Amino acid sequence: MSVVISTIIVNHNAGDFLRRCVESLLACSVELEIIVIDNASTDGSALRLAAQTPVKLVSNGANLGFAAACNVGARLASAPYLLFINPDCWVEPNSLARLLQALRGAGRVGMVGGLLVNPDGTEQAGSRRAIPTPWRAFVRAFGLAHFADRWPRLFSDFCLHKQPLPDHAVEMEAVSGACMMVSRQAMLDVGAWDEGYFLHCEDLDWCMRFRQKGWQILFVPSARITHACGVSSQGKRVFVEWHKHKGMVRFYRKFFRHQYPGPLMPLVALGVWLRFALVASYFSAHRGARMLGFLRG
Numbered sequence: 539m540s541v542v543i544s545t546i547i548v549n550h551n552a553g554d555f556l557r558r559c560v561e562s563l564l565a566c567s568v569e570l571e572i573i574v575i576d577n578a579s580t581d582g583s584a585l586r587l588a589a590q591t592p593v594k595l596v597s598n599g600a601n602l603g604f605a606a607a608c609n610v611g612a613r614l615a616s617a618p619y620l621l622f623i624n625p626d627c628w629v630e631p632n633s634l635a636r637l638l639q640a641l642r643g644a645g646r647v648g649m650v651g652g653l654l655v656n657p658d659g660t661e662q663a664g665s666r667r668a669i670p671t672p673w674r675a676f677v678r679a680f681g682l683a684h685f686a687d688r689w690p691r692l693f694s695d696f697c698l699h700k701q702p703l704p705d706h707a708v709e710m711e712a713v714s715g716a717c718m719m720v721s722r723q724a725m726l727d728v729g730a731w732d733e734g735y736f737l738h739c740e741d742l743d744w745c746m747r748f749r750q751k752g753w754q755i756l757f758v759p760s761a762r763i764t765h766a767c768g769v770s771s772q773g774k775r776v777f778v779e780w781h782k783h784k785g786m787v788r789f790y791r792k793f794f795r796h797q798y799p800g801p802l803m804p805l806v807a808l809g810v811w812l813r814f815a816l817v818a819s820y821f822s823a824h825r826g827a828r829m830l831g832f833l834r835g
Contacts, residue, residue, distance in 0.1 A: 543570040543634060543719070544615030545623060548607040549584050550577040552625035555769050557587055562628035564591075568635055570621075573614050575607040583625075603736035603781075604715070612730065620725065624716040626769035627654075633761040637719045640707045640758045648724030648753030649745070651713025652761030653703070662765055663697040664714040666757040669746060672790055672798060672806045703759050710757040711749065715741025717763045724753045737778060739785030746793055776818045783814035 545563055549556050560572055572593040576584035578601045588595040596610055608622055619641060621634065633652055640650045654665040668674065674694070698710075718741065728747050731740055745755055768778075787807050795803050 541569050541571045541617045543568055543619045543621050543638065544611075544617040545570050545572045545621045546608060546611030546615065547572065547574045547623055547625050548577060548604055548611070549574055549579060549625045550601060551579045551581045551583065552769050553581055553583050555766060556583045556625040557591070558628050559623065559625050560587060560591055560593060562630075563623075563634070565631050566629065566634040567631065568638060570634070571616065573611045575611045577601040577603075577607050603733065604738075605731035605735050605740040606733040608740075609730045609733065612725065615722075618722050619719060620722060621719045622715065622717070623763075624765065626766040627717050627763050629717075629764075630762045633763055634719075636761040637758055640756050640761075641719055641721055643707075643756075646752060646754055647721075647756055648728070648748050648751075649713065649718055649720045649755045650707070650758050650761075651710070651718045651755070652763045653757075653759045654714055654716060654763050654765045657764060657766060661699040661703070662714070662767065663699050664716070666698045666710050667712040667714070667742075668694070668698065669711045669742065672794060672809075675786075676809075704757075705759070707756045707758045707760075710755050712742055712745035713755060713757055714765075715744070716765050716767075720748075724748065724751075727751055728753065734788055735785045736781045737785070738782035739789045743789055743792065779814060779817050783810050783817075786810050 547556070547559060552559075556574070560574075563570065563572060572591075574584050574587065574593050574595050576595065576597045578598055584595055584597065587593060594614060596614070598607065598610070602610070611622075612620060619638060621637070623629075629652075637650050637652055641647055651665070654662040656662055677694070728744070728751050732743050735743065748755055787810050790798075790806055790810070791803065794806075798806055
């Protein structure tokens with residue numbers, strides 16, 4: 539049988555989670571190939587996996603970032619459908635078939651995402667989302683979303699995980715890059731991942747571009763994926779936050795500069811970097827406190 543899905547995993551020191559991810563994919567009843575793009579891991583996780591499991595492995599000499607590594611995998615893919623999945627995810631046996639069914643459905647569907655859950659079974663915040671415009675980000679940052687019951691159009695949150703879970707596939711503005719499936723036809727029309735992002739916001743960028751080209755994005759609640767979240771970034775919180783906030787600025791300037799003319803966009807960027815300063819200070823202070831506790835015994 540020919541390969542239906544090319545699965546692309548970008549790995550960076552994911553340890554045993556990478557193996558668990560691949561084993562869950564191989565247990566699915568869909569013909570697939572698995573491509574692992576290793577971004578200069580030092581834990582040997584990708585090499586151990588390749589020695590024992592039928593995967594295609596590309597070992598990058600440096601950490602190219604998520605988007606660039608996804609593009610490397612996409613160029614090697616041979617199937618008509620491509621699944622991009624994080625190494626700290628594992629899927630239920632029927633999840634890929636349900637994502638594929640939704641992607642092959644009627645209409646102009648170009649991308650689908652499943653129900654991302656934490657290891658304790660609760661839905662993750664990024665599983666289904668509206669696009670986090672600068673205003674929506676402001677609403678979330680200052681806790682204004684509780685006014686959404688009275689003024690939903692003005693104060694709605696961009697994370698939708700607290701809303702009732704639908705019982706069928708529904709259209710979304712964005713799904714999570716931790717697990718998204720796209721058709722090759724749509725990807726060729728939209729273009730590759732934007733390698734100007736190193737880590738974070740590249741999935742939102744892609745979702746925006748899919749919708750700009752007229753492709754639908756569906757959230758499929760029956761396709762369940764567990765996401766451990768943040769395995770590769772342990773001990774690098776400030777590094778991750780730096781690239782996350784840098785990506786936010788790039789995303790806002792790329793898609794919203796015409797909606798925020800004059801001095802407004804610089805103010806948005808200033809707000810993003812002030813938030814980064816607060817977050818980085820918080821993580822640095824906690825790290826210092828832990829080190830002090832360790833030294834004191």
